[in-house]
Amino acid sequence: MTQPEPALRLRAITKRFGALLANDAISLDLAKGEILALLGENGAGKTTLMNILFGHYLADSGSIEVFGKPLTAASPRAAIAAGLGMVHQHFTLAENLSVLENVLIGTEPLWLPRLGRAKARARLLALGRRFGLEVNPDAAVAALSVGERQRVEILKALYRDARILILDEPTAVLTPQESEALFSTLRTMVGDGLSVIFISHKLNEVAAVSSRVAVLRGGKLVAERPTAGMNRAALAELMVGRPVADPVRRPLPPGPPALALRAITVNGPGIRAPLRDVSLTVHRHEIVGIAGVSGNGQATLAALISGLVAPTSGQFRLFGQEPARHRPTQMITLGVGRIPEDRHAEGLVGDLAIWENLIAEQYRDKAFQRAGFVKRKAARAHARALIADFDVRCSSPDATTRLLSGGNMQKLILGRTLTRDPGLILANQPNRGLDIGAVAFVHDRLLRAREKGAAIVLISEDLDEILALSDRIAVIHAGRLSPPVARESVTIGQLGVMMAGDGPQEAGHAA
Amino acid sequence: MDLLDLLLSAGLWATVLRIATPLIFGTLGELLCERAGVLNLGIEGIMTLGALVGWLSVYQGCDLWTGVMLAACAGMAAGLLQGLLTVPLGLSQHVTGIGVTLLCTSLSYYVYRLALPQTTTPPSIAPFAPFGDGALADLPVIGGVLAQQTPLTMVALCAVVAIAWLLYRTPLGLAIRMVGENPAAADAQGISVTAVRMGAVMAGSALMAVGGAFLTLSAFNAFFFNMIGGRGWICIALVVFASWRPGKALFGALLFALFDALQTRLQQGGDSGIPYQVYLMAPYVLSIVALVVMSRRAAYPQALMIPFRKGER
Amino acid sequence: MRLERRESVPAWASVAAPLAAVAAALILCALLVAASGAPVLKAFATLFTGGFGSRFAIGETLTRATPLILTGLAAAVAFRAKLWNIGAEGQLYLGALAAVALGSGPLALPAWALLPVVMLGAALAGGLALLGPALLKTRFGVDEVVTTLLLNFIVLLFVSMMLEGPMKDPMAMGWPQSAAMLPEAELPRLVARSRIHAGLLIAVALAGLVWLLKSRTIWGFEMRALGANPRAAAFAGVPVGKVVLRVALLSGGLAGLAGACEVAGRAGYLTLDMSPGYGYSGIVIAMLAQLNPLGVIAAAVMVAGVFVGADAMSRAVGVPNYIADVLVAVSLLCMLTAMLFTRYRLRRG
């Protein structure tokens, strides 16, 4: 039987970063009209491989053929011309420019005297209609929701007539509805003869949407097989190399209330998504999951509990008292543990040493300072203990934090937070972008904290996660919080409808 | 003369345009650099270099327009240096800018002294003449103002339109704005961030140098040490004041020039008991006040001062 | 070709880089010297003896390095916290103005108390000068690069107004200069027939103190965290506004002290042309030192030595003395480039 010509053929791609072998002689084919899922733990080398394919990195050795023709190495321009399109793990959009401008960039020879906006706008609208990716071409990207930005990224590739689309963790920040919309778009595209490479840590999605999976481990291609017949657990085992156990949540009777919000409103300048009349009580030994489409006030709720903003009106009681001041320091001393949404931007100071980040919330404590001087020995010892306890992979407490992988960064933050036995924990998207091993670790630690008596507010867009961990679940929409309901009494479908607010068609537009 | 008469006099507005011309060139040049993500603190030195090269080439026998072109080329060369240091090498833009200013300034003085070792009065050239009476002077209202201007002022005004067109209406302008906002995004679409930034810095520096040359070829006829006298630094402030928009940059330059022109006239209006320094301070103080008023609306190029190194996170 | 970050700085590179930079700078300047027809080799010989080769040369280099250390520290402190203070020149002049205002007679203080009061007053004046832009930054989000830059002009005009007005020395025959510092308010000279004064000791001591503050105290921790990632710092509970103001006072204060040391140690009174751009040079020095307070000392001595040596060279071989600034600028740019290559390597692709 003669093999049909593959859309893409990678041969023995090898790439080193210093001592690290990020891609080790990887050979991989992509057939026309297939969706290939690329799996692997954090740092396995998936993004690196795709960056080589798209010309961002130059491979140390190996070759690439696209539709039978060799691809010029290290040139995004050549990759685009060959029909490749890439949606990057971190979006590559300019917030201050319009959607149209973001799409148009690089599509015209630079020396033309005109941009040709009118024609481009018409083409963009047509593409949007055809693939169900409608966005306003003249909106500034800053005003778009994450889902809409995702659409712009895909439109960018389609606008360039991409025949092969690479999506690096496209659903990490999407709601279930947005993900579903994305998948139906992908199916339309495959129907049109396009090919897709799809990277994700969400194994349910992988099982649902891909036709084949390829698995990387430590830079090597370790498995390649059809998806048909594989479920989440099988994929997980393929990826990690051993079975991954789901954390178990023991039923516990709720303890005394730790956090009580009564009719809280937060608004004012600088608040993007206000909170309106929010009431919520969270007890010790209890996890309350907050589900919702991003942009509906989660960030403000998190900022409120973190001490970054004060309520405009309403009553905020922590362990039975109203805090004197709404400041991060106040919350920390009162025993609130905070896991921020964005570990790079808010969680850690990348350029400081690991031990410095580990005392960042308590450097004023007697344990770590004397007369204004940092007790460096004590701080380092503290860091060493935490690193061991939380299994952070790093060379030493003095290593620069920036060089850690996302999973290890998250472990640092968990360690910093949980070591103080907080009575209330705010966990805002604690698993974004982590592989399933890391996710299991985080879940396990959160559940242990719950058993020790912590009250946990878990904000997440991942309904699987919410359902797996929460005792009660509330849905946030347009700044209002639904009354929490027991986990057992809702289904994913019901939650999805609640998240969309009054009408399901609104999902994805609420920014 | 009361303020209203003053504001209605053609002389005042002619002065405003003349004072504003080097500022317009400098501000547009800086704006171009900053839109591409490079803060070019070399401006003061590059203007000095332009002033020298323009003047010296005319003094050596070139015609005036050749002098302007050579000044622009010298500016481009300085821009090439500033660009190489900040774009592919990604060095701190503050310190390279100050270094380039020091280098261009001292090099200009050195070259001037080598070329003219024994002068006791500064040698001069025949500069651009004002348009004078002619078609322009017959225009209603602005005729009297324009007649007193020289061709380079017209070039400056045209440059405002040209830069605005470039930035907002052409693919190149979009590329410039994109590398200033999100270089990774431009890079991902096959645009060479290095080339676009280098080009913007060089073109911007050429404009700055022409602004300097205006001082020696139009506003005056000789080269002086210290002649730029902080005009370059003013342009840096004007770019922020203008929120990185060419039209507003023109407005800002005219406003600053208006303060300056009024300041001269008020100072001459008799002894008011106010020290003359207060008048000289006014444009700077008002610039800061203006910045405070408009600060909330200023939208920085997001990648300003952030070097882009391909493949580094 | 692209730059790739090295995992660690190889030892040979940290030695070779400055040498390569100096060599490159010298070659470039040799072309300029040769262009004037002067003997290049003799020029280089006098360059070194003029900067470091005699008691006089070393004295002059250290004298010039004194204010540079202080303005270098001012920039290093501010830049570390990402407060882009380009206004050290103005802060220096305000510090000097405060120093002469306090040190020229109005205070009835015992001799031992006068000098500390003068120095503190100068530091406070410099600090307050930066506090304004810092407040505008934290309250209104106004870009401090621009405000501090513009303030330089305003301060200079203000000093000019003072020196031609209320603070004009009546004994100065109408010249716009301040009254002279009282002898008790002057910094003692350290070496006979040389200009080295106690300001050098102050500057070196402060470099040590700033290093200690930066790397060992919780204030330093707050400053570094804020500079590296303001959002994360705020999230962790660093009082961002307070820290910015503290940094402003410290940075401006150091620049103000530079001015005070110049009037109290070298000039004796204040004139409008006292500083040949020490405030701007401070930025250069801070970056050469990679914002390390102890490195600032070395960078300041180097920059001062290059200038003093090149200036002497210009006289010895008869080239225009503007060559001194050219050489400083060229060596600065070469040095920065060389330092980059200790941290990065060139790689294909």
Add this chain to the structure above:
Amino acid sequence: ADPLKVAAVYTVPIEQQWVSRIHKALTAAKERGEIDYAYSESVANADYERVMREYAEKGNALVIGEVFGVEQAARRVAKDYPDTAFLMGSSFKPQAPNFSVFDNYIHEPSYLTGMIAGGMTKTAKIGLVGGYPIPEVNRLMNAFIAGAREVNPQASFTVSFIGSWFDPPKAKEAAFAMIERGVDVLYAERFGVSDAAKEKGVLAIGNVIDTQADYPQTVVASALWSMEPTIAKALEMVKAKTFKAEDYSVYSYMKHQGGALAPYGTFDDKIPADLKAKVEAKKQAILDGSFVVTVDDAEPKSSK
């Protein structure tokens, strides 16, 4: 004998009018083979002492310069090198044994140019554009104003300082502004003023140097400063080893040919004869001592 080693330390470039006079006199002496001349220009305040010391160390017999602003330091250097002669532009007294002073005392010819300005103005409005109001500038402006008042008591004066020594475009704008106010004679203390006058067809009065060749239809008269008498005297004293601390100011006076009214040149027949006669009479009175031009260092102000 070997030529005398002379060095000069200037705080500004040698094109600056004031310093150009010293530089010219010394260059002339050098060309005559009288001296060996080295100089440093644009020396910053902070560097001035070092450069002086370097020249003294190198065995220069005479060091010349201007020490406005670095008075203390310069005098300290002079004390450290008692065998070197120092001749410095300064507003202060000489310092024994080796520190002499001079200054541009050309208030006398300035008075005369003021008279011409007063006689030539048709609008009775005269403008003065200066750099900074320092004594060296003030005294000349005041003498000029006094001279103009003598001839034309109704004349009104507009005074403007541009706050810079080197900004001809700015000086030009200040002059333009004055011309708009009806001024028709300008006192050109700075470069740039005569250019404005030339462009607008009004008259200008020169200062320190004669620029009539460049502005034949504009510059009516100039008060000239000449450093040759001062330099000649100093060289003579140094050669004779009799140099001591003295005030050389008088060598800038008209009676020593240090100050002079420039020839009328192109304006010879445009200046009314009676005005010329008045000026001539005043000149004689100054020379024979029967008229003394007041030295007034106060900042001149615009007339109300």
